[in-house]
Amino acid sequence: MKLHWSPKSPYVRKVMICAQELGLVERLELVRSVAAMLKPNPRLMQDNPLSKIPTLVLDDGFTLFDSVVICEFLNDLGQGTLFPRQSAERWQSLRWHAIGDGLLDALILWRNEREREAPLKPLIEAFELKTRACLEQLDDEAQALNEVPFSIGHVAVGCALGYLDYRFGALNWPEIAPRLAVWYEEARARPSFRSTEPVDG
Numbered sequence: 764m765k766l767h768w769s770p771k772s773p774y775v776r777k778v779m780i781c782a783q784e785l786g787l788v789e790r791l792e793l794v795r796s797v798a799a800m801l802k803p804n805p806r807l808m809q810d811n812p813l814s815k816i817p818t819l820v821l822d823d824g825f826t827l828f829d830s831v832v833i834c835e836f837l838n839d840l841g842q843g844t845l846f847p848r849q850s851a852e853r854w855q856s857l858r859w860h861a862i863g864d865g866l867l868d869a870l871i872l873w874r875n876e877r878e879r880e881a882p883l884k885p886l887i888e889a890f891e892l893k894t895r896a897c898l899e900q901l902d903d904e905a906q907a908l909n910e911v912p913f914s915i916g917h918v919a920v921g922c923a924l925g926y927l928d929y930r931f932g933a934l935n936w937p938e939i940a941p942r943l944a945v946w947y948e949e950a951r952a953r954p955s956f957r958s959t960e961p962v963d964g
């Protein structure tokens with residue numbers, strides 16, 4: 764299988780963490796692909812008309828995107844438990860998946876906006892407000908994150924926190940969410956997290 768990949772993308776990181784947790788990394792051929800909102804990539808668009816990463820190309824040529832779909836596909840392939848089947852556990856995990864991804868979506872837009880020549884102040888303020896609210900919510904749920912088995916929800920929340928460290932260090936998020944920070948210290952020690960820390964270049 765071919766994965767359109769970048770070491771900086773937090774959504775790609777979700778896929779790589781799942782692949783590692785499921786013992787599937789060796790089955791992935793990583794293709795370094797540049798995806799930028801303002802510069803659609805024609806080579807990538809042959810596999811994904813949205814020009815986004817991650818995009819997975821199966822051996823028979825069938826393509827899968829986005830990270831939500833790819834992670835679930837890998838979990839099925841590896842017969843894993845990253846997508847719990849039991850009702851209560853399942854919805855809790857998918858909800859964390861959604862909050863992690865939603866936080867990432869806001870952070871990516873925030874970063875795009877702050878890099879513009881004249882960032883729109885109300886937009887920046889709205890992104891910061893939502894980010895703080897997500898962190899406070901997750902801080903209240905830190906004990907639950909600790910108690911239930913590791914799942915896609917933990918992967919997504921962990922990748923969002925990793926992205927905050929990578930691109931929003933000045934926010935000092937552990938100060939906003941100290942209990943979440945304790946949970947994250949343990950999560951980031953997993954080999955799957957350590958080997959996928961975002962890097963420039």
Ligand SMILES: N[C@@H](CCC(=O)N[C@@H](CS)C(=O)NCC(=O)O)C(=O)O
Pocket residue numbers: 771772773774798799800801813814815816817829830831864
């Ligand atoms: N919802 C998508 C988001 C993927 C995404 O936005 N990836 C970024 C890279 S971090 C991208 O490809 N951006 C290019 C673009 O928006 O055109 C997923 O979960 O895979």
